[in-house]
Amino acid sequence: MTEEHPHSEGRPLPGEPPGRPGWVKGLVIGLGVVIALVILVMVLSGGQHGPGMHG
Amino acid sequence: MTMPPRVRKAVLAVHVASSVGWLGAIAAYIALNVPVVAGADEQLVRAAHLMMKPVVWYAVVPLALTSLVTGIVQSLGTPWGLFRHYWVLISLFLTVFATVILLLHMRDVDALAARAADPATDVGSLHGDLFHSIGGLVVLLVPLVLNLYKPRGLTRYGWRKQQEQRASGR
Numbered sequence: 001m002t003e004e005h006p007h008s009e010g011r012p013l014p015g016e017p018p019g020r021p022g023w024v025k026g027l028v029i030g031l032g033v034v035i036a037l038v039i040l041v042m043v044l045s046g047g048q049h050g051p052g053m054h055g
Numbered sequence: 056m057t058m059p060p061r062v063r064k065a066v067l068a069v070h071v072a073s074s075v076g077w078l079g080a081i082a083a084y085i086a087l088n089v090p091v092v093a094g095a096d097e098q099l100v101r102a103a104h105l106m107m108k109p110v111v112w113y114a115v116v117p118l119a120l121t122s123l124v125t126g127i128v129q130s131l132g133t134p135w136g137l138f139r140h141y142w143v144l145i146s147l148f149l150t151v152f153a154t155v156i157l158l159l160h161m162r163d164v165d166a167l168a169a170r171a172a173d174p175a176t177d178v179g180s181l182h183g184d185l186f187h188s189i190g191g192l193v194v195l196l197v198p199l200v201l202n203l204y205k206p207r208g209l210t211r212y213g214w215r216k217q218q219e220q221r222a223s224g225r
Binding site: 017018020021023024027031034038 | 206207
């Protein structure tokens with residue numbers, strides 16, 4: 001956190017707030033896909049994925 | 056409130072150490088699962104399951120909580136802030152998410168160790184705990200990368216704060 005200063009991001013800003021960066025959208029979509037897959041695996045495995053599932 | 060440089064570096068040191076340590080503790084936990092998955096002998100499988108409990112309680116959980124708290128302190132005590140930049144916000148969300156899942160999973164870890172300690176338990180029913188450990192590791196790699204690269208991107212809140220500071224001449 002000390003190598004770059006957050007205000008180095010402060011080029012002269014337009015009057016409008018910035019849109020969401022592309023990498024954020026890509027990351028959120030990617031995480032959403034992963035979470036959906038995890039939920040799918042959990043549902044297909046009967047909802048039990050913890051260590052006690054074979055108990 | 057911005058921390059003095061010495062304090063900031065001290066907090067950063069604790070944060071980096073605890074965060075990297077958290078990843079290392081998860082790697083150790085995953086390593087305990089290897090003999091289980093590899094079909095080792097009964098004693099080793101039971102021992103591996105028994106050791107998962109102290110590794111989680113005495114390494115993973117303390118390091119996770121320290122990483123989370125120092126990360127928040129580090130954000131609030133520097134111009135980065137907690138909600139001004141997307142990389143900080145996403146790192147916070149994923150760290151909180153991983154910590155909550157970890158704490159909720161502790162009951163399963165304790166139950167697994169108890170079953171492994173019971174001689175009546177069929178060893179074949181002890182299948183380790185790879186799902187959460189690998190999942191946690193993967194989730195935590197995202198904040199690691201974000202913290203190193205710090206990709207640009209102000210949130211609306213961050214942009215408003217920056218506008219206010221520029222207007223006030225700071």
